[in-house]
Amino acid sequence: MKIKHWILLRKALQGLALIGFLALFLAAPLRSWSMQTINLPMRLDPLAMLAQSLASRSFVAGSALAIGVIVLTLVFGRSWCGWLCPLGTVLDLFPSKKASRSSSGEPYRLGPRGSWRRWKYILLLVILGMALFGSLTLLFLDPLTILERSLTAAIWPALDRMVTAAETVLVRVPFLEEPIMKFDALVRPILLPERFIYSRSAVLFAFILAGIIALNMVARRFWCRYLCPLGGFLGFLSKFALFRRRVSEDCKGCKLCFTACPTGTIDPENGYASDPAECTLCLDCLEACPRSDITVNLEPVLGPWKPDYDPSRRQVLYSLAAAATSVAIFRSDWLHLQPSPFQVRPPGSIESELMSHCVRCAECLRACPTGALQPAISEAGIEGLWTPILLPRLGYCDFACNACGQVCPTQAIPALSLEEKQTQVIGKAYIDENRCIAWADHTDCIVCEEMCPLPEKAIQLDEQQVTLSDGSQKTIKLPHVLRERCIGCGICEYKCPLVGEAAIRVRVSAQG
Amino acid sequence: MSKLSRRNFIRTLAASAGAVALSPVLAGCQPNQNPATSEPTQPAAESQLAESTSTQALNSPTQTSPVPCSGSDSQPCDTPSTSPVEMAAPTEQVKEPAEPAQPSAGIPDLAVARGGEPEDLVRRALAALGGIERFVKKDARVIIKPNICTDYHTYEYATTTNPWVVGALVKLAWEAGAKTVQVMDTGFGGSPKSGYDRSGIQEQVELAGGEMVVMPSFKYVSSPIPDGRDIKEWEFYEDILNADMLINVPIAKDHGSTRLTLGMKNLMGVVLNRGGLHANLGQRIADITSRIRPGLTVIDAVRILTANGPTGGNLDDVKKLDTVIASPDIVAADSYATRLFDLKPDDIRYIVAAADMGLGRKDVENMVISEV
Numbered sequence: 001m002k003i004k005h006w007i008l009l010r011k012a013l014q015g016l017a018l019i020g021f022l023a024l025f026l027a028a029p030l031r032s033w034s035m036q037t038i039n040l041p042m043r044l045d046p047l048a049m050l051a052q053s054l055a056s057r058s059f060v061a062g063s064a065l066a067i068g069v070i071v072l073t074l075v076f077g078r079s080w081c082g083w084l085c086p087l088g089t090v091l092d093l094f095p096s097k098k099a100s101r102s103s104s105g106e107p108y109r110l111g112p113r114g115s116w117r118r119w120k121y122i123l124l125l126v127i128l129g130m131a132l133f134g135s136l137t138l139l140f141l142d143p144l145t146i147l148e149r150s151l152t153a154a155i156w157p158a159l160d161r162m163v164t165a166a167e168t169v170l171v172r173v174p175f176l177e178e179p180i181m182k183f184d185a186l187v188r189p190i191l192l193p194e195r196f197i198y199s200r201s202a203v204l205f206a207f208i209l210a211g212i213i214a215l216n217m218v219a220r221r222f223w224c225r226y227l228c229p230l231g232g233f234l235g236f237l238s239k240f241a242l243f244r245r246r247v248s249e250d251c252k253g254c255k256l257c258f259t260a261c262p263t264g265t266i267d268p269e270n271g272y273a274s275d276p277a278e279c280t281l282c283l284d285c286l287e288a289c290p291r292s293d294i295t296v297n298l299e300p301v302l303g304p305w306k307p308d309y310d311p312s313r314r315q316v317l318y319s320l321a322a323a324a325t326s327v328a329i330f331r332s333d334w335l336h337l338q339p340s341p342f343q344v345r346p347p348g349s350i351e352s353e354l355m356s357h358c359v360r361c362a363e364c365l366r367a368c369p370t371g372a373l374q375p376a377i378s379e380a381g382i383e384g385l386w387t388p389i390l391l392p393r394l395g396y397c398d399f400a401c402n403a404c405g406q407v408c409p410t411q412a413i414p415a416l417s418l419e420e421k422q423t424q425v426i427g428k429a430y431i432d433e434n435r436c437i438a439w440a441d442h443t444d445c446i447v448c449e450e451m452c453p454l455p456e457k458a459i460q461l462d463e464q465q466v467t468l469s470d471g472s473q474k475t476i477k478l479p480h481v482l483r484e485r486c487i488g489c490g491i492c493e494y495k496c497p498l499v500g501e502a503a504i505r506v507r508v509s510a511q512g
Numbered sequence: 513m514s515k516l517s518r519r520n521f522i523r524t525l526a527a528s529a530g531a532v533a534l535s536p537v538l539a540g541c542q543p544n545q546n547p548a549t550s551e552p553t554q555p556a557a558e559s560q561l562a563e564s565t566s567t568q569a570l571n572s573p574t575q576t577s578p579v580p581c582s583g584s585d586s587q588p589c590d591t592p593s594t595s596p597v598e599m600a601a602p603t604e605q606v607k608e609p610a611e612p613a614q615p616s617a618g619i620p621d622l623a624v625a626r627g628g629e630p631e632d633l634v635r636r637a638l639a640a641l642g643g644i645e646r647f648v649k650k651d652a653r654v655i656i657k658p659n660i661c662t663d664y665h666t667y668e669y670a671t672t673t674n675p676w677v678v679g680a681l682v683k684l685a686w687e688a689g690a691k692t693v694q695v696m697d698t699g700f701g702g703s704p705k706s707g708y709d710r711s712g713i714q715e716q717v718e719l720a721g722g723e724m725v726v727m728p729s730f731k732y733v734s735s736p737i738p739d740g741r742d743i744k745e746w747e748f749y750e751d752i753l754n755a756d757m758l759i760n761v762p763i764a765k766d767h768g769s770t771r772l773t774l775g776m777k778n779l780m781g782v783v784l785n786r787g788g789l790h791a792n793l794g795q796r797i798a799d800i801t802s803r804i805r806p807g808l809t810v811i812d813a814v815r816i817l818t819a820n821g822p823t824g825g826n827l828d829d830v831k832k833l834d835t836v837i838a839s840p841d842i843v844a845a846d847s848y849a850t851r852l853f854d855l856k857p858d859d860i861r862y863i864v865a866a867a868d869m870g871l872g873r874k875d876v877e878n879m880v881i882s883e884v
Binding site: 196454 | 704706710725790793824
């Protein structure tokens with residue numbers, strides 16, 4: 001096989017992996033595929049799986065898939081990054097600043113100095129250190145969670161709005177009405193939500209993804225070189241990889257491979273050697289090499305190789321100390337003692353289990369058909385950043401849905417059957433009688449009672465005589481919550497017709 | 513200044529559009545979703561498959577109807593072996609959906625069919641009203657509006673319209689020579705698609721050759737309500753307003769604030785901002801009805817939900833009545849249906865309001881009722 005065919009194969013695999021990731025992303029709310037298929041990308045992620053095993057001191061059977069990626073890395077180095085990682089492929093799709101020669105003809109290296117590459121290892125060590133102390137907070141830096149979260153919270157809702165806006169205009173054009181309706185009936189059920197989805201911090205998540213892409217303009221694959229903790233993890237393993245890039249003796253120093261390398265790891269000052277911890281085996285250097293048959297080879301090498309960056313014992317200890325301190329500070333925060341009364345968790349979640357298993361992958365946010373699950377900001381304490389909570393004003397827990405528990409790759413949300421989920425208490429509804437239309441304004445409303453999905457409704461209407469300001473009497477239906485029945489699904493809060501905050505709100509049960 | 517290349521221009525444009533589209537995502541942290549009017553369905557508790565087997569339609573409208581045609585129809589109605597096409601002609605007056613067919617001598621105001629399979633009930637009731645051809649013209653674009661309020665339960669729970677009742681109407685519409693037959697509703701619990709599926713209506717409609725349509729948000733238009741007393745304008749689903757014939761197929765159910773959800777309440781499924789209607793629900797339902805005016809209302813009372821409506825979920829609250837009520841007068845149909853719950857039309861505020869606006873009659877005792 002010629003080198004250009006290998007490159008084609010790599011690009012095809014990259015494309016397939018990205019399309020596969022997007023297909024699973026799109027299919028998540030459809031319920032037509034097994035949820036254990038939907039969460040496959042996360043279960044392949046060795047960093048997330050290792051960290052949650054450390055934090056929870058347990059092994060989730062589904063996470064064994066990640067061992068495959070570890071084995072892959074032990075054979076082919078960081079080939080995950082060059083051949084499979086969907087975020088890496090996204091970065092490859094965008095324009096980037098490539099290494100070139102300076103005006104004097106000397107090779108010109110892009111981006112911060114090579115020593116900055118250690119940041120990804122430091123991040124990795126801090127993440128694993130925090131996991132060891134029970135906190136998974138920093139897993140929001142994992143590349144797969146970043147992509148999933150940004151697509152879920154920002155990109156897809158925005159795309160839906162753009163498509164819907166175009167449809168709204170075009171459907172009024174007489175001869176386009178039928179095609180547009182056909183298009184919508186065909187595309188919306190698969191690709192787009194049936195109604196607008198709103199997400200918390202949409203702009204922030206858009207900026208995070210945009211920022212990572214923008215760093216491409218400083219240096220190609222900046223994220224993968226300097227920051228990606230998963231890249232750092234695989235880089236460590238690559239130290240023992242079987243296949244490595246090797247430059248043969250008769251290299252003439254043409255520098256073409258140096259300018260071609262997407263991670264900038266080829267060092268002209270060191271005989272054009274590369275660091276296996278940085279090399280993604282993308283093979284671009286082989287393609288660039290005018291004498292590729294003989295000069296650059298990938299061949300098995302036995303025995304460890306000393307990488308550019310080998311964390312010293314001191315740095316490991318510093319990182320662990322930083323991790324321990326961070327966790328201790330997070331837990332010293334007042335929010336840790338007194339979480340928000342609105343910290344309503346997905347059905348069946350036990351707080352300690354959720355905190356020690358949740359890898360912030362956002363799969364549950366994506367699978368939630370009503371957009372009710374949203375990333376926590378401070379509700380669950382600093383440590384609980386971006387863990388899932390139910391925000392009933394944005395959506396409700398659908399009585400006929402149990403997707404979140406099914407899709408969770410780490411069992412942070414237990415996989416309940418629909419029958420179990422329908423009796424699972426996640427919170428309790430409380431009526432604000434100072435704002436409720438019926439209680440405060442003496443006007444019949446009862447939307448909350450109507451919406452309550454329970455076979456024995458948890459909201460009852462009591463007819464009462466009230467005296468209006470003009471002295472007249474009026475019979476009015478006043479809603480009451482029968483707390484022992486309420487499961488806290490939040491549809492009453494979602495549908496409450498008041499502007500702004502609802503007059504009926506779901507809280508964590510006051511009795512705890 | 514460097515020249516802006518076309519590629520860069522397009523990229524900049526796309527980025528700007530993305531930013532504009534994104535801003536409402538953040539700004540709009542307040543969803544506009546509101547309660548709907550419909551109901552849900554659940555696992556088969558009893559072997560209900562028998563319902564689908566009712567093939568021997570007694571009074572198929574394609575056959576000569578035993579009931580004389582509407583007197584307002586100019587065509588003779590006693591022509592033997594009338595083909596559906598010919599039968600379609602006499603229905604000129606139904607052309608305008610805003611004006612329901614006027615009852616006239618010999619034609620009952622309302623028909624009630626009792627006992628039998630759902631499809632049979634529908635066919636008998638329609639035959640008693642003078643045949644489907646009175647309502648569905650040849651080449652008419654027909655929309656059928658069942659109640660599919662949630663995706664919680666299957667049809668045995670009497671929260672969504674009986675699938676075979678809807679299927680029968682689809683068949684009847686085709687038999688009358690309809691050009692298109694669409695079935696649609698937007699509920700309030702779960703997605704419309706999952707509701708279509710769970711209720712069993714999707715299956716029966718497709719078996720009958722009809723089309724289930726999910727109502728996209730961009731198809732709603734703001735429309736004046738000239739006769740509205742409380743609201744003068746609201747957002748309606750455009751196709752519902754423009755249909756040649758709208759057949760309203762509610763299920764009779766208990767409902768917290770209005771006491772019962774029947775034909776008029778069912779129309780809330782085709783408007784936006786339903787939460788906004790609740791402030792003065794009785795009058796506002798009547799106002800909405802004055803704008804939509806379905807040409808035919810068929811109330812499914814094969815099973816009724818007597819408590820914990822409209823969402824249901826408890827089989828103890830379900831009563832099997834094997835009854836279908838049909839009338840071109842939506843107020844009359846709703847008024848009659850109150851009897852099933854031992855109530856009176858005057859107990860239901862939207863019936864009182866609609867009768868007061870002249871949208872139909874609520875004096876059940878004076879109506880010509882054909883019981884078949």
